[in-house]
Amino acid sequence: MVQYQDRLDLTFAALSDVTRRGVLEQLGGSQASISDLAERFQMTLTGMKKHVSVLEQAGLVVTEKVGRVRTCKLGPRRLEEEAAWIESHRQLWSARFDALDKIVEKLKTQEKTDGHRKRR
Amino acid sequence: MVQYQDRLDLTFAALSDVTRRGVLEQLGGSQASISDLAERFQMTLTGMKKHVSVLEQAGLVVTEKVGRVRTCKLGPRRLEEEAAWIESHRQLWSARFDALDKIVEKLKTQEKTDGHRKRR
DNA sequence: TTGATACTGAACCATGTGGTTCACTGTATG
DNA sequence: CATACAGTGAACCACATGGTTCAGTATCAA
Structure with a gap:
C-alpha cells in the first residue's frame, strides 16, 4: 500500500x-x-x-x-494505476455533481427558450 | 495551449x-x-x-x-484533461506493447499479487 | 467583556527541483 | 595514435515544497 x-x-x-x-x-x-x-x-x-x-x-x-x-x-509501466486513480475519483466527482449537472442543464435550456428578453 | x-x-x-x-x-x-x-x-x-x-x-x-x-x-475541475492525457498515452503504450500484453495476461492468471482493482 | 476557536500570514528550516558549467570516462573513427 | 563524440557525475544556483512555530485577526459563546 x-x-x-x-x-x-x-x-x-x-x-x-x-x-x-x-x-x-x-x-x-x-x-x-x-x-x-x-x-x-x-x-x-x-x-x-x-x-x-x-x-x-x-x-x-x-x-x-x-x-x-x-x-x-x-517503459513497462503504462499508467494503469494512475488511470485507475483518476477514474475512480472522476466517479466521486460525478456523484457529487450530478445534481449540479441537472441544474446547469436546466439553466441552459431555459436560457435558450427564454433568451435575454422576457416579453415580445 | x-x-x-x-x-x-x-x-x-x-x-x-x-x-x-x-x-x-x-x-x-x-x-x-x-x-x-x-x-x-x-x-x-x-x-x-x-x-x-x-x-x-x-x-x-x-x-x-x-x-x-x-x-x-x-471543485469544478474533474480531471477530464488529465484523464484524457493519460488515456491517449496509454494508447501509445498499448501500440508499443501489444506483445508484452499477452505475457502479462498470462502472468496475471497465474498469480494475484496486487490487490488493486482494474479500471473502469 | 472575556475568552476560546478557526484561520491566516510571515518567517524559518531542510530538502528537492530544474537547470547550468566543468571536468571526466569511455567509445568510435580518421 | 589522436581527436571528436556521447554520456556521466559533482558542484553550484535560484527557487519551490512540505512542514513547523509564532504572532496576529476575526468570530462565536458565555
Whole structure:
C-alpha cells in the first residue's frame, strides 16, 4: 500500500513537468538517444539526463546504453494505476455533481427558450 | 495551449502528494473544514491550509469561508484533461506493447499479487 | 467583556527541483 | 595514435515544497 502510494507520488511528479510529458510523447513516436532529446528540447545533455532519470525512476521509460549512446524508450509501466486513480475519483466527482449537472442543464435550456428578453 | 500545459503541470503536481490525494478522497465523502482535515491528517492548521491552497490553485477544490470556518469541497475541475492525457498515452503504450500484453495476461492468471482493482 | 476557536500570514528550516558549467570516462573513427 | 563524440557525475544556483512555530485577526459563546 505504501509502495502503491509512493509509485503514484513518483509518477504524478514525473508527469507534472511539461518537458517530461514532451519526452514521453516523443518516445511514443520512436526511440531516441539522450542527445536527440536534449537537442529537441533545447537543453544540455546533463539536464536531459536528469529528466530521463526521473522518468526511468517512475518506470515510465527504460534505457539501455550501447557503445557510447544511451537509447531511451517507453517503459513497462503504462499508467494503469494512475488511470485507475483518476477514474475512480472522476466517479466521486460525478456523484457529487450530478445534481449540479441537472441544474446547469436546466439553466441552459431555459436560457435558450427564454433568451435575454422576457416579453415580445 | 500554454495554459493547458500549465494546468496539467499544476494538477499533476497537486496529485503527486499522498496527503493531498487523501484530502481529495476525504472531500469525495463529505465537505470538511481546514481543522477537520488538519486533524485527520495529523498536521498543523497552517500546513493543511497550504495543501488546500495547492488543490484550490489546481481547481480541484473550492472553499468558502463562513464565519470563522473555511469549508472545503471538491471543485469544478474533474480531471477530464488529465484523464484524457493519460488515456491517449496509454494508447501509445498499448501500440508499443501489444506483445508484452499477452505475457502479462498470462502472468496475471497465474498469480494475484496486487490487490488493486482494474479500471473502469 | 472575556475568552476560546478557526484561520491566516510571515518567517524559518531542510530538502528537492530544474537547470547550468566543468571536468571526466569511455567509445568510435580518421 | 589522436581527436571528436556521447554520456556521466559533482558542484553550484535560484527557487519551490512540505512542514513547523509564532504572532496576529476575526468570530462565536458565555
